[in-house]
Amino acid sequence: MRARITATGSYLPEKILTNFDLEKMVDTSDEWIRQRTGIEIRHIAEDEPTSELAAKAALDILKNSSLSASDVELIIVATVTPDQPLPATALFVQERIGAYNAFAFDINAACSGFIYALSIANAYILSGFVKNAIVIGAETLSKITDWTDRSTCVIFGDGAAGVLLEATDGDRGILSMVLHSDGRYTDLMRVPAPGSRIPCSKEAIENRDIYIKMKGNETFKMAIRSIASVSKEALDIAGMDFKDVDWMICHQANKRIIDGVARRVGLDEDKAIITIDRHANTAAASIPLAMDWALKTGKIKEGDIVLLNSFGASLTWSASVVRW
Numbered sequence: 001m002r003a004r005i006t007a008t009g010s011y012l013p014e015k016i017l018t019n020f021d022l023e024k025m026v027d028t029s030d031e032w033i034r035q036r037t038g039i040e041i042r043h044i045a046e047d048e049p050t051s052e053l054a055a056k057a058a059l060d061i062l063k064n065s066s067l068s069a070s071d072v073e074l075i076i077v078a079t080v081t082p083d084q085p086l087p088a089t090a091l092f093v094q095e096r097i098g099a100y101n102a103f104a105f106d107i108n109a110a111c112s113g114f115i116y117a118l119s120i121a122n123a124y125i126l127s128g129f130v131k132n133a134i135v136i137g138a139e140t141l142s143k144i145t146d147w148t149d150r151s152t153c154v155i156f157g158d159g160a161a162g163v164l165l166e167a168t169d170g171d172r173g174i175l176s177m178v179l180h181s182d183g184r185y186t187d188l189m190r191v192p193a194p195g196s197r198i199p200c201s202k203e204a205i206e207n208r209d210i211y212i213k214m215k216g217n218e219t220f221k222m223a224i225r226s227i228a229s230v231s232k233e234a235l236d237i238a239g240m241d242f243k244d245v246d247w248m249i250c251h252q253a254n255k256r257i258i259d260g261v262a263r264r265v266g267l268d269e270d271k272a273i274i275t276i277d278r279h280a281n282t283a284a285a286s287i288p289l290a291m292d293w294a295l296k297t298g299k300i301k302e303g304d305i306v307l308l309n310s311f312g313a314s315l316t317w318s319a320s321v322v323r324w
């Protein structure tokens with residue numbers, strides 16, 4: 001038995017922020033952002049919380065599937081921007097879509113969140129615990145972005161997307177899954193407050209501790225190597241090589257990282273799905289957003305070998321091989 005992705009769905013908030021808009025906010029330029037990151041625009045959630053984005057993605061998934069909301073057994077939302085500390089964002093999604101027979105919870109593995117969540121749903125399905133699961137990556141990173149810090153505010157965006165994973169007897173589905181983390185690097189990317197270390201206070205706000213802090217260049221250097229090596233691990237487990245890969249869906253953090261990974265492993269650049277130009281970095285949402293786009297535009301076809309890989313705060317990295 002395997003777990004197979006049988007439907008995808010996505011939602012992007014209406015408001016678009018261009019590089020030219022950012023030129024008016026911080027000392028940056030469209031040219032610098034395009035050249036250093038590949039980003040042209042990003043979507044920004046205004047009045048919608050993360051659960052609303054996630055619920056709209058879930059409704060799109062259900063529309064593209066043969067299941068109704070009452071058939072769903074599990075909902076996992078991967079996010080670093082939950083609606084509130086508790087309850088879990090996944091419960092707001094459950095309520096909004098009316099999937100009352102499911103159980104629901106959130107996970108946080110930053111930009112690796114989608115693959116981590118997919119691995120949990122995969123394990124539950126393989127063990128027979130559930131027959132299906134909706135797995136969503138959803139973020140409103142604009143809410144934890146320091147809009148006065150040019151080194152971070154140009155790279156993030158908001159959005160949500162996900163998949164329906166179902167038990168299947170065929171040979172299509174998830175072939176391998178590899179997850180890594182290293183707690184020695186928690187200072188590379190973090191949002192220090194509010195939390196149990198630094199509770200909500202006037203001082204935390206004044207110190208701008210409530211926003212993303214990132215050592216971008218150090219993170220960049222580790223990303224290419226880590227994504228390449230975890231991808232090889234996942235392909236080895238599946239008994240495959242990079243030459244077997246039809247499509248690579250990498251976490252969309254920086255176009256130069258994706259190009260660097262492709263070069264390092266000898267993968268044709270055309271096989272890398274690119275959506276960073278119009279979505280920017282949406283953390284846990286970036287891989288399912290790219291996947292949904294690649295399916296809806298007819299790139300990924302039945303039987304294709306799809307390599308998913310990610311790198312995120314801090315540090316998490318992961319890969320999965322899927323036969324579509």
Ligand code: COA
Pocket residue numbers: 027028029032033036037111150151152154155189215216217218219220223253254281283311312313
């Ligand atoms: N506009 C113009 N100049 C900028 C800028 C901006 N938005 N942001 C930084 N700069 C400047 C810096 O001040 C620096 O100037 P200096 O040389 O005069 O000191 C110069 O550009 C280079 O800065 P650096 O931080 O080395 O740039 P970079 O090439 O590493 O690009 C990132 C920055 C953030 C785009 C890149 O490091 C990155 O993508 N990192 C990985 C992010 C990531 O994967 N995160 C984890 C997963 S989400």
